[in-house]
Amino acid sequence: QVQLVESGGGLVQPGGSLRLSCAASGFSFSRFAMSWYRQTPGKERELVATITSAGGSTNYADSVKGRFTISRDNAKNTVYLQMNSLKPEDTAVYYCKAISGFRVYWGQGTQVTVSS
Numbered sequence: 001q002v003q004l005v006e007s008g009g010g011l012v013q014p015g016g017s018l019r020l021s022c023a024a025s026g027f028s029f030s031r032f033a034m035s036w037y038r039q040t041p042g043k044e045r046e047l048v049a050t051i052t053s054a055g056g057s058t059n060y061a062d063s064v065k066g067r068f069t070i071s072r073d074n075a076k077n078t079v080y081l082q083m084n085s086l087k088p089e090d091t092a093v094y095y096c097k098a099i100s101g102f103r104v105y106w107g108q109g110t111q112v113t114v115s116s
Helices: none
Strands: 003-007 010-012 018-025 033-039 046-051 058-060 068-073 078-083 092-100 103-106 110-114
Touching: 003 092, 018 033, 018 092, 018 110, 033 068, 033 078, 046 068, 046 078, 058 068
Parallel strands: 010 110
Antiparallel strands: 003 018, 018 078, 033 046, 033 092, 046 058, 068 078, 092 103, 092 110
16 A cells, blocks of 8 residues: 655744655655645645655755755655745645656645744
């Protein structure tokens, strides 16, 4: 059974940091590119960051460049999103996504709220 389980969300003050994790099981994690998306009510899901299957290449949305870092540990079947200098506009539900060819898997999401 394929599972992607996000964790690490919560409430943080502006300027703070959070580290999200996404633990994968039920598929060959090291063969999949991994991404983090986020979504707020009434808006489309937005791509935040992507990392290739071996971790050699990453890409970021302009809105998070220099503040967020995506990484992965293929031995632990886990992808991470380190979020620094958080802003209120980063508030959203964050989802991880696995993709390899036509196979696409999503996690259930974790809430991140940036507020004083």
